[in-house]
Amino acid sequence: MSVPPPGLQAAQADAQALAPFTTWPDGTGGAALSQFQVAGMHCAACSGLIEAALLKLPGVAQASVNPASARLSLRWRPAQLALADVLAALRAIGYEVTPDVAAPARELRRRERRQALWRLFVAGFLMMQVMMLATPAYVAEAGELSADLDRLLRWGSWVLTLPVMAFAAGPFFSGAWRQLQARRLGMxxxxxxGIAVTFVASTGALFDPAGLLGHEVYFDSLTMFVALLLLARWFELGARHRAAEALEAVAGALPGAAERLLDDGRSERVPPEALRVGDRIRVAAGEAFAADGQVLAGQGLVNEALLTGESAPxxxxxxxAVVAGSINLDGSLVVSVQRVGADTTAQGIVRLMQQAQSQRPLAGGVLDRVAARFTAVVLLLALGAGLAWWWIEPSRAVAVAVAVLIVTCPCALTLAAPAAWLTASGALARRGLLLADLSALERLCEVGTVVFDKTGTLSEDRLLLRRHWARGADADALLPVARSLAALSRHPHAQAIADGASAGNWHDVREVAGRGVEARDAAGQLWRLGAPGWVSASPDPEARLAFGPDGEACMLWLDLAEVTRADAAEAVAALQAQGLRVRLLSGDQPAAVARMADMLGMADWTAGATPASKLAAVRGWQADGERVLMVGDGINDAPVLAAADVRIAMGQGAMLARSAADALLVSNRLSALPLALALALRTRRVLRQNLAWSALYNLACVPLALAGLLPPLAAGIGMAASSLLVVLNAQRLAR
Incomplete structure (x- = not known):
């Protein structure tokens, strides 16, 4: 037995260790694409810090962090860089990172959530105590509060503020320090x-009321500001964790073991990883399917919410066909395994969701750069305001500078895009449409033409016997004989005729490629089922198939029809109602295409199209100014999918078509398409609302802060409320 060389063994070992959270686009030993979960992110600027730190490491080709989902996608070469070095590099700049596999990621989120809750509790609880101590100074009439008691209450506020500064506000100081070290100006x-200046100024006023910093203290405003900020971040953290948990629900859908049937009639319990293509497994009621496959025996109801988002059996x-992760609700099913491990539909869904949640939208990167410049302007503006008020009224200079710093924090600005896009992608995923490229949402808004392939897209991948007739014989008597011969063939046309019939007493069965199937009956007579020109010397032009004995005049003619997807007509009508031009572009015969177009109410159709002519047609429409959404499934759709402005592949389509697509319709429900187009427009509206609110908030509050009319507490409330409003507004897209 040959032993692999040490280098190959090491590469195989690395691939095996990285397998749960890594794919190898270029094959094992090449560049790896790994997914990680990040803890400690508090703003969009953190994304840039992480990416910059990783790109300095040898072997890292690309790093992308989505600030809304806190998910890192890393393209790197494990042969040049160890995983431990990646984790250490990020730990060195203050971020905890774990491979995006269920157990470690759950533990990381649990720690992050627990720490965030403790910080919020400390800030909120002490804020209430500080407010209680500050209240007498606000409500007392002149002379009612003695100087000694007032000073004692202020000292008490200072002591209670210390844990807020040392513990609760820690993320703000550590985040700012990391950003300054990286020479970036984040939020x-x-x-x-602002927090530091407020605390120092208030402390100075407490220790020396007659000094340059005046006698006013802002410990109540400071603690409330920190508590409000932490509350807003708690809600943001919850949104990120819900997105991660939805992904894990898909990734963890496979059962812990499967019952594999052996050739000798026995069975054994094995882990899903041990299954191989061709194995037979038995799935009892209440169990999940461990692999993609085809039902061989039994009947039952299956919950496919994994694909459709709906629990209807x-x-x-x-x-x-059945898919891994779906649940058998009743009955016992015997399934032939067709896809296992990373090839299953469930794992494909996981990879697409990871890819989408790890992306940083192009608009998000632009906003990050705008926010960085905006922050620089804010710092200069706050410094200028402080100096100006120092000459006007020194006792208010610090308060004005702090209010400007706080009110102009661009949190809402940088959260606007990722919050909306991530929420919309999650809503589409629940409807069975998985985005591989988040920017497709933006491009969907510009679509004016929707082009459908026919076979496998508007129609299902099966045929139905539409009618049968005979020449020189009883058609109804010949049909059961034809069914029994068709049961011996796996060709889709034969399976449509067989319709579950049992094979008859045939022998010398032979399948002729491109022609059909032939066999001899008990009397030795040769019968054929297949292409009319092969079975009969004078074929009926209306028949798609023929059946009859060789050399005899009696003949059974059969016509097959494609089965239109149940919601195809509804989807086409909805798209047309949205004002879109809907076209049918197919390589099938004109009669079949015309029949399908007529059934679905599509006036614009093309038949007999080759891959080259499909591509030319789409490019011609684009040259006329149309923005084209292409929906297809087959290998011959890959070129035209790549050329379209937006590309959607059917979930059961060819891998080549899926790799060229912006989105995967895993539910195969076409009704998701008009919903996606409508949601894309809603997402753009919400994004614009978020940006408009951010701009309006700053335009209204900055002049007030500069004029000294906005105290630090009000500025803190406004800043925290604006960030929270942006996140909550984006959550409307989830409905």
Whole structure:
């Protein structure tokens, strides 16, 4: 037995260790694409810090962090860089990172959530105590509060503020320090500076009321500001964790073990990883399917919410496909395994969701750069305001500078895009449409033409016997004989005729490629089922198939029809109602295409199209100014999918078509398409609302802060409320 060389063994070992959270686009030993979960992120600027730190490491080709989902996608070469070095590099700049596999990621989120809750509790509880101590100074009439008691209450406020500064406000200071070390101006810089200046100024006023910093203290405003900020971040953290948990629900859908049937009639319990293509497994009621496959025996109802987002049970019978992670609700099913491990539909869904949640939208990167410049302007503006008020009224200079710093923090600005896009992608995923490229949401808004392939897209991948007739014989008597011969063939046309019939007493069965199937009956007579020109010397032009004995005049003619997807007509009508031009572009015969177009109410159709002519047609429409959404499934759709402005592939389509797509319709429900187009427009509206609110908030509050009319407490409430409003407004897209 040959032993692999040490280098190959090491590469195989690395691939095996990284397998739960890594794919190898270029094959094992090449560049790896790994997914990680990040803890400690508090703003969009953190994304840039993490990416910059990783890109300095040898072997890292690309790093992308989505600030809304806190998910890192890393393209790197494990042969040049160890995983431990990646984790150490990020730990060195203050971020905890774990491979995006269920157990470690759950533990990381649990720690992050627990620490965030403790910080919020400390800030909130002590804020209430500080407010209680500050209240007498606000409500007392002149002379009612003695100087000694007032000073004692202020000292008490200072003592209670110390844990807020040392513990609760820690993320703001550590985030600001990391950003300054990386020579970046993120949102934590003005926040931390505002907190620090407020505390120092208030402390100075407490220790020396007659000094340059005046006698006013802002411990109540400071603690409330920190508590409000932490509350807003708690809600943001919850939104990120819900997105991660939804992904894990898909990743963890596989059962812990499967019952594999052996050739000798026995069975054994094995882990899903041990299954191989061709194995037979038995799935009892209440169990999940461990692999993609086809039902061989049994009938039952299956919950396919994994694909469709709906829990309505789907009936399954022999010949029907089942997917890993779906649940058998009743009955016992025997399934032939067709796809296992990373090839299953469930794992494909996981990879697409990881890819989408790890992306930083192009608009998000632009906003990050705008926010960085905006922060620089804010710091200069706060410094100028402080100096100006120092000459006008020194006792108010610090308060004005702090209010400017706080009120102009661009949290809402940088959260606007990622919050909306991530929420919309999650809503589409629940409807069975998985985005591989988040920017497709933006491009969907510009679509004016929707182009459908026919076979496998508007129609299902099966045929139905539409009618049968005979020449020189009884058609109804010949049909059961034809069914029994068709049962011996796996060709889709034969399976449509067989319709579950049992094979007859045939021998010398032979399948002729491109022609059909032939066999001899008990009397030795040769019968054929297949192409009319092969079975009969004078074929009926209306028939798609023929059946009859060789050399005899009696003949059975059969016509097959494609089965239109249940919601195809509804989807086409909805798209047309949205004002879109809907076209049918197919390589099938004109009669079949015309029949399908007529059934679905599509006036614009093309038949007999080759891959090259499909591509030319789409490019011609684009040259006329149309923005094209292409929906297809087959290998011959890959070129035209790549050329379209937006590309959606059917979930059961060819891998080549899926790799060229912006989104994957895993539910195969076409009704998700008009919903996606409508949601894309809603997402753009919400994004614009978020940006408009951020701009309006700053335009209204900055002049007030500069004029000294906005105290630090009000500025803190406004800043925290604006961030919270942006996140909550984006959550409307989840409905």
């Amino acid at each position: 934590d810089v003005p926040v931390a500076l 789907v009936p399954k019978a022999p010949g029907d």
